[in-house]
Amino acid sequence: MNIKKREKKEINIWYALLTMVIMISAMLFTVVKLDQAPHIPLLIGTTVAIIVTLCHGYEWDEVEEMMYKGIKHALPAVVIIMLVGLIIGAWIGSGVVAAMIYYGLKLISPTFFLAVVVVICGIVSLAIGSSWSTMATVGVASMGIGISMGLSPGMVAGAVISGSYFGDKMSPLSDTTNLASGLTNVDLFDHIKHMFYTTIPGLIISLVAFFVLGQMYGSNHLNQQRINNIMNAINESFFITPWLLIIPLIVIIAVALKVPAIPSIVLGIVLGFFAQIFVQGDSLATAVQSLQTGYVLESGNETIDKLFNRGGLESMFYTISLTLVAMTFGGLLEYSGMLKALISVVLKFAKNTGSLIASVIISCFGTNLSCSEQYISIIVPSRMYVSTFIDKGLHPKNLSRALEDGGTLTSVFVPWNTCGVFILTTLNVHVSEYAPFAILNYIVPIISIIYGFTGFKIIKLTQEEKVYFKEQNAMQ
Numbered sequence: 001m002n003i004k005k006r007e008k009k010e011i012n013i014w015y016a017l018l019t020m021v022i023m024i025s026a027m028l029f030t031v032v033k034l035d036q037a038p039h040i041p042l043l044i045g046t047t048v049a050i051i052v053t054l055c056h057g058y059e060w061d062e063v064e065e066m067m068y069k070g071i072k073h074a075l076p077a078v079v080i081i082m083l084v085g086l087i088i089g090a091w092i093g094s095g096v097v098a099a100m101i102y103y104g105l106k107l108i109s110p111t112f113f114l115a116v117v118v119v120i121c122g123i124v125s126l127a128i129g130s131s132w133s134t135m136a137t138v139g140v141a142s143m144g145i146g147i148s149m150g151l152s153p154g155m156v157a158g159a160v161i162s163g164s165y166f167g168d169k170m171s172p173l174s175d176t177t178n179l180a181s182g183l184t185n186v187d188l189f190d191h192i193k194h195m196f197y198t199t200i201p202g203l204i205i206s207l208v209a210f211f212v213l214g215q216m217y218g219s220n221h222l223n224q225q226r227i228n229n230i231m232n233a234i235n236e237s238f239f240i241t242p243w244l245l246i247i248p249l250i251v252i253i254a255v256a257l258k259v260p261a262i263p264s265i266v267l268g269i270v271l272g273f274f275a276q277i278f279v280q281g282d283s284l285a286t287a288v289q290s291l292q293t294g295y296v297l298e299s300g301n302e303t304i305d306k307l308f309n310r311g312g313l314e315s316m317f318y319t320i321s322l323t324l325v326a327m328t329f330g331g332l333l334e335y336s337g338m339l340k341a342l343i344s345v346v347l348k349f350a351k352n353t354g355s356l357i358a359s360v361i362i363s364c365f366g367t368n369l370s371c372s373e374q375y376i377s378i379i380v381p382s383r384m385y386v387s388t389f390i391d392k393g394l395h396p397k398n399l400s401r402a403l404e405d406g407g408t409l410t411s412v413f414v415p416w417n418t419c420g421v422f423i424l425t426t427l428n429v430h431v432s433e434y435a436p437f438a439i440l441n442y443i444v445p446i447i448s449i450i451y452g453f454t455g456f457k458i459i460k461l462t463q464e465e466k467v468y469f470k471e472q473n474a475m476q
Helices: 013-033 039-055 060-094 096-107 110-128 131-149 153-170 175-183 188-218 224-237 242-256 261-278 284-292 302-308 313-336 338-347 353-371 374-391 396-408 418-427 431-437 439-454 463-475
Strands: none
Touching: 013 039, 013 313, 013 338, 013 353, 039 060, 039 313, 060 096, 060 131, 060 242, 060 261, 060 284, 060 313, 060 374, 060 418, 096 131, 096 224, 096 242, 096 302, 110 131, 110 153, 110 188, 131 153, 131 224, 131 302, 131 418, 153 175, 153 188, 153 396, 153 418, 153 431, 153 439, 175 188, 175 374, 175 396, 188 396, 188 439, 224 302, 242 261, 261 284, 284 313, 313 338, 313 353, 313 374, 313 418, 338 353, 338 374, 353 374, 353 396, 353 439, 374 396, 374 463, 396 439, 418 431
């Protein structure tokens, strides 16, 4: 018996809007009003998306495939998130983070501290290609130093985020950098060179701003007695030696020698694990517990305990589950055509180069806002806008730059986005506290839009290039 398949109908803008309005309304009510996690609103949105998709003629197995495709995109990020939880537990338990905080308090002046954090996080992130790994290691230590100096947690987190995302954005090892260039058929290093024009001015502005903030708040909030008490408490809780700093140095050298990021992080976890046993003198069971549930310190000093009681695989389960739920929802929106319907409306307002680039950045931020995942904020707009850029004679590297300026960087400003949740879990600072100080992350998109309207560093296609990119785009 032959079963006739239902005819599929294109999902129009009104059904797509209905899905988004229900999800965002549920999200705002749950997160803002009830102060609860964003998972359930995303599941509500997923349920609505499933109903809409089924009502438009899709079979259940096709709907399942859409969700699975979305989850598949998230798997590399899930691996990184798990490793981040492990390395935080290992490096705190081994005393690596304690040593970094101890010597940081000894050597770095509070007036220059914020600018130094941007530079150090930028270098590390550039080397390893991961803002998350940088925040989980150098970032955690920087938070400890800054808070010990009496600086605002939001201010320190802003410096960590600005530096980490600069390096992530400009690194050839970064997943988002490779994603943006690959989806637009732009050579990776051409893409990175083109990002220099928006990102380097953003970095300079950030460094000047953090230098000024350091001059304003660093000296005024310095309490040397408080710093001495914290350093003494660290000395009593851990065995501090400069040799511990070799562990992060080895990881950085491994990445510099072209060892992939994941094996390099695993190397850092293993070295931290053994250092906890052989340097700190903890038992094998305690070292394993640091990896699983995080390090536990009961020093009697509330500040110290708050700094070091964190990490472990289980601390990342919240972020992992959010990533999977977000990508399930995002997969449905993308492969059912709902996001295409939404972005097509935005495209109608893109009459010139400036409005087109502004539309890309707004679309990326909107996707971060609605789908809670920065990967989707790059994937979907890239597919929706690439043909328009080529048709208008604009080189796709203008698009790849705008995708990173609008997608990668703005993800940190959404409390329910996986990046916002990761930062809260790792640095223990909420979006509302660090958003004003994540200077690079909001300055660069503004610079990008200005370039679009002024035409500065907007590259045009030759006729030969236009034919080439049209062929490449047709093959995808």
